[in-house]
Amino acid sequence: LDLRHLAPAPQSVSRVCVCMSSTAELAYTLEGVAQGMREDGRARLDLRHLAIECSIFAHTCGSARVTLGNTEAIVGVVAELSEPESDAPDAGRISVSVGAAGNLALPDYGGTDAVTFLEAALAPLYSHKALGPALRPLCISRGAQCWELRVHAQLISCDGCPLDALALGVRAALQSTRVPRMTAVGGGEGGPPPSGGAPLDLDLDESLDESLPFDASGVPLFLTVSNLGPHLVADCSAAERRAAGSALSLGLNAAGEVCAVRGGGGCGVHLALAADMLQTARLLCAALLEAVADATAAALRDAQMRGHPYAESGAYGFLA
Numbered sequence: 013l014d015l016r017h018l019a020p021a022p023q024s025v026s027r028v029c030v031c032m033s034s035t036a037e038l039a040y041t042l043e044g045v046a047q048g049m050r051e052d053g054r055a056r057l058d059l060r061h062l063a064i065e066c067s068i069f070a071h072t073c074g075s076a077r078v079t080l081g082n083t084e085a086i087v088g089v090v091a092e093l094s095e096p097e098s099d100a101p102d103a104g105r106i107s108v109s110v111g112a113a114g115n116l117a118l119p120d121y122g123g124t125d126a127v128t129f130l131e132a133a134l135a136p137l138y139s140h141k142a143l144g145p146a147l148r149p150l151c152i153s154r155g156a157q158c159w160e161l162r163v164h165a166q167l168i169s170c171d172g173c174p175l176d177a178l179a180l181g182v183r184a185a186l187q188s189t190r191v192p193r194m195t196a197v198g199g200g201e202g203g204p205p206p207s208g209g210a211p212l213d214l215d216l217d218e219s220l221d222e223s224l225p226f227d228a229s230g231v232p233l234f235l236t237v238s239n240l241g242p243h244l245v246a247d248c249s250a251a252e253r254r255a256a257g258s259a260l261s262l263g264l265n266a267a268g269e270v271c272a273v274r275g276g277g278g279c280g281v282h283l284a285l286a287a288d289m290l291q292t293a294r295l296l297c298a299a300l301l302e303a304v305a306d307a308t309a310a311a312l313r314d315a316q317m318r319g320h321p322y323a324e325s326g327a328y329g330f331l332a
Contacts, residue, residue, distance in 0.1 A: 041255040045240045051251065052081075057296060059247045062180070064307045066188040067315035073161070074189025074226070076311070078181040081249065082171035085178050087163060087185035091192070093214075094160035096151060097140065104150020104158040106138035108182060112167040118174060119253055121276060126174075129274075133175055134182065136272040137232045137263050138163075146227050152214065153196035161189065161226070172249040175261050175274065179234040180304060187228035187308050188315065232265040233304065235297045236276070237289040244292050260289045264297040 044050050054060070060081030069075040074089040094105055110130045112118060118126035140147055150159040163185065165178045197213040238248045238256035248256060258281045263272030270290070275281060281289070 037251070038255045041252055042241050045243050045245055045252070045255075050245070050249075052249065056243055057246045057292065059296070059300065060249075062303065062307060064180070064184050064304070064311045065314075066184055066308060066311035067318075073191055074185045074187070076181050076184035076188060078177055078184055080173070080177040080180060081247070082169060083174060083177040084168040085165055085174075085181040086168060087165045087178075087181040089161050089163050089185050089189045091159045091161055091189075093152075094158055096155060096158045100140035100144070100147070101155035102151050103140050103144065103147035105147070105160040106143070106163060106186075107160060108134045108138060108163045108165065110134070110165050110167070110178065112170070112174075116167060116170055117250070118167075118170055119172075119250075119276060130175060130178060133234070133261065133263075133272060133274045134165075134178060137179060137234075138182075142232060142265070142271045143230060146230055149224055150191065150226075152194050157196065157214065159191050159194075161186070161191070170250070172253055173236045173247055173261075175234045176236050176247065179232070179263070183228050183231040183233060183304065184308050184311065186226050186231055188312060189226040189228075190223040191226070193222045193224055229305070230265060232263045232271045233297060233300060234261050234263050234272070234274075235293045235300065236261040237293050237296075239285060239289075244288060246292070246296055258285070260286060260293075262290060262293040262297075264293060266298075266301050268294045268298065 041051065045056060048055055050056070050058075052060070061079075063079045065077040067075060068077050068086070069088055072088040073091045075087060077086050078084070096103060097105060108131060110127050112127055120126075121129040136142060150161070152158055163182055165181055167174055167178070195215050197215050236247065236259055238245050238253065238259040240248075240252065240256050245252060245256070248259070253259065259276040260281055261272075261274040261276060262270060265271055
């Protein structure tokens, strides 16, 4: 199943937010932030409401729907046989693609096509360097065969920080992912390939009870921090992003380690400000990861009550 058909045809121009704010609107946004009362009632470092649904598609290995405020993303995962990367012969692979409707207003990333920017920003979060232990169970035969989890994330709506919502959606979809158990006959699971260039003989176990769940507990998340005047603000809305001077999206794992960094907002970030942004993002991300783990666990329990993976889900049907 190729999830790329969810994405629209490539566009010849970059898709960016073209909405303009008047001077009065910008002043209103900045004054609200200065008073600690944003337009939607949040404090400066409050995140918007997060909702997660898992296992919404019956014909994928894993799937999820995430809403973060008014930003919504749907993510699907399919598993394909592939070859391990040369620098990680004992691990599987994860590749991520992003889609968005041509008329969807996305942030301006310095002239770079927004979808291209989002795909490049997400890629380091799922590399062998970031997820080494979690990728090893995807290896079938060392250096010869592995599972590649192909993830497609489709933005349905966008209001401010699509990168954060996409990372949340990919993590939730991976947490619901199960792949068939497959062994290399003669070499064993994770064993060396046959010598002499002989074809690899694979044994596939089609039993759902024997399928392998993917451990996404170590998958990092993105958290975007912006400065509006002298104040730092988390999870900006689209209107707030237009008033922001700069933005920094930090990919952080549960240990607080930085796995990826992306700038935004059209302005450079001073080193002192970047340090403050990093410290703020670490504090917020620790609480976010805990909340996401609880929400994903609840979503998976709901999926099991619907009969997943033994019965088809009825939540969405356009991939059925």
